[in-house]
Amino acid sequence: MATELQNVLIGLIISLALGVFSFRRETLSRTGTLAAVLLGVVVFVLGGAAWFGVLAAFFITSVFFTRFKAAQKEEVVREFAKGGVRDFWQVLANGGIAGILAFAWFYYHSPVIFYAFLGVIATVTSDTWATELGILAKGKPRLITNWERVPVGTSGAVSGLGMAVALAGGALIGVTAYYLLGFTQVRGLESSMLMVPIAALSGLAGALFDSLMGATLQAMYYCTKCKKETEKTLHNCGTKTQAIRGFRWFDNDVVNLASTILGAAVAAGLYLLFF
Template identity: 45%
Template sequence: MSPITPLSFLSGFALSIVIAALAYRRGSLSRSGAVGALIVGTLIFGLGGWVWGVALAVFFISSSALSHFKEREKAAVAEKFEKGHRRDIGQVFANGGLAALIAALSAIVPERVAPAELWFFLFIGVMATVTADTWATELGTLSKAAPRLITNGRVVEVGTSGGVSLLGTGVSLAGGLLIGLTVGLLAAVSGQMVWSAALPVALIGALSGTVGSLLDSLMGATVQQIYYCDTCQKETERKVHRCGTTTRRLRGLAWFNNDLVNLLSSLGGGLVTLPLACLLF
């Protein structure tokens, strides 16, 4: 891990300002989301080092780009989601907050209590999961084949929480692989690990990201709050549908929203890396 210095914090703060400002202007972040991105980015760059910071940037840039990809085709599905592609501070913390916490713990907790490798793999799993899940959401909704509910295989509408498709699962694997490959190669370039370790790290990213994404779908099908609009006769994550109708709760727990699903699935993806690391290293 890179040494923590005032310069690393200032560099992380400056880069985070630039990224957050560009994302806000492009419409990928709300004002609160830009503030959240500034906090998360500064902590990860400043405490985790530039390798971790680049991984965060890869997630954010790729996810923002995909959210604008074929927006017109995805517009009909967007009504099902609790929030749009303009991420607020809740979404930013749900996707990056745990990674920022891991970066902070890696700097605070003594090596004798928790080795650096623990935080390294947890970070990979968390970032791989949020990337995999975001990619699956943004591209999986474009699948020509109807998704199936992860719990029972029943065919459901595109965008239904808990629905999975071959395309969505495939791109989640690719998203996790990208994060694992990014961290593995950059860690090797910086001398933090040997080159031969880059491939296992990439594999850990791919597998943990996919598992975390599927866990997200499982929670979406079981415990996430889902509502029903009687006017449009459609399921939605929104308490008030886009048509203006106040929806009624259909299933799930009233307090278990999509942000919490994202946070817990990223934690699950992070924990998956630990047995994988023991197996591969």
Template identity: 40%
Template structure:
């Protein structure tokens, strides 16, 4: 019955997102598969936390979208998520959910909070930080960057990242209560989400500034993540040829998850 409930709920949410063009067809299919597993192999805690990330991120992607349109042309992924982006954001959490189904252990849950805290923090930092009136600075050199540049950080974006992680921690605490799972104080959950989310988000920025594959537009000279800009093919100027934006998201999620395991042990959640 849990698998059926998961499939129905996931289909409703993913179908609505596809209708609103927040997901492509492949993204919709991936979201249905993922949501089914999150609820069937997990419970409300796993499914609800995933849903919290997806809904808040989708709403933020539409917030002041007119001001973000130019920057989105430089991103490898935009608000219309495909299967690759869906899996990059929620695939590790799905594997953790399955691992906990086969071999139950609190460490899987700690890692899950860290992973979801990371993807939420990173998404919130991008969506809100891009609206900052002050230009971002490189996380490596602290030089001023063009808004939307990979590896850039800002005060507004960092605050949004912290808030996103804290929301995931808070949501996880609430969902454990509804799921009847034994828990300790709420403050520890919030700290785990906040700290691991920030760790993962800054790891994402560091990887983006150092090893992510980046291109330069031959027309406007802007450094971008896409193969084509201003109607012309771009040229790779830095980074490892195999280090895509999706892979950066996966690696930063792993870092956030490992951070959360350590914090979970410290706070004995």
């Protein structure tokens, strides 16, 4: 009991430190910070230090890339819901499945659960890196469905740079897991070099699925005054926008949640295929 309480305290302290770090750099709102700290404690207490380290790698690199050339990205971020400050539901949409997997791991120490977790964190890392760096790309990206050139920041837009960055983000998560599991002893879980390609591929798959839903099912609106597509029902100019495609309830949070589920499934599937 004493060690459990100790774990909760250590998890809380490190999660609070990371939460405040993100909050002060304006990548999390107040409620987003609360959700992130809760998730951090759950992952630390139920998963352990290696699980937490993987989550921390996502957090720290996300803050870095979100702040990277932030002034230059401001215009794009204002137009679309993606990027910038994340609130409570955005954090849960990205990390909720990771929390559920930590619960599953606590009751059932099966490596496939850890690989699914790796797929979730790889997906959110790939997606964040690709979004935050992709919108800085020089040329216009292409829409994933019809391959037509679209404005930077458009939901469903992909670019060569974005995909390369998505692969790199996933790979970093795999490398983090590989080293952390090499250093710490986790019952029923062995470090493997295969974690790197599995995380890279599941991250890219999750990020591409995110783009595909962004171009098809996600609710998208049009401002008749500015003649611009947006994810917002009320445009920045104050004009009420008109729905042009997608389902009204299928917002950016639903897209993120669904892509983490796909990333988890791809990583778990690759694990079962290789081991």
